Amino acid sequence: MDKMELRLYDIQAESEAKELVDIFLEYYPRSPWPPTKEKIMKGGVVYFRAFYQGQQIGVTGYSVKTPNLAETVKTTIFHAFRGKGLGAILSQAIEDECKRIGIKKVLSTVYYFNHVMVQIKLKQGYTIEGYHPDHEAPGFHEYSLGKILK
């Protein structure tokens, strides 16, 4: 199988932060609090371009919470590449990246209506550790899905 390659975004570069903002506005249209360029440039989240077979097919990222724990965020497959298993491969790739930097547990919060991502995470050995009603905003219930890395 071809490898999913993660290439770091340079979030200090305004153009790259802007590119991420545009992607999030397009791919998370229901999000009540999409990250702004300023927020992205402030840091705290490490973002990657996801490359597969030589082209960018999406983005992903993580935020280190403690030396043990990282939250993976914004795992996104661009529309043209959906439904081919790449979301699952990218989910695994960002988990592997967290493991590579020494993280022992990964966490992901997923909107309750995002059945595809919930299904991807459950299949990859995550368990639902929490259900958070009205979490990000009223009506935006979320699951937290966690996995202890062996």
Ligand SMILES: CC(C)(COP(=O)(O)OP(=O)(O)OC[C@H]1O[C@@H](n2cnc3c(N)ncnc32)[C@H](O)[C@@H]1OP(=O)(O)O)[C@@H](O)C(=O)NCCC(=O)NCCS
């Ligand atoms: C979630 C996302 C990354 C999935 O990408 P994708 O490449 O289309 O996903 P895959 O092709 O890997 O499909 C993953 C699984 O979901 C299944 N699936 C597809 N539609 C589904 C549905 N409506 N309900 C449940 N499972 C579904 C697929 O059958 C596949 O399961 P399988 O491996 O058992 O066959 C993509 O939809 C996306 O970018 N969404 C917008 C951003 C987002 O919400 N990201 C998650 C933030 S937490």
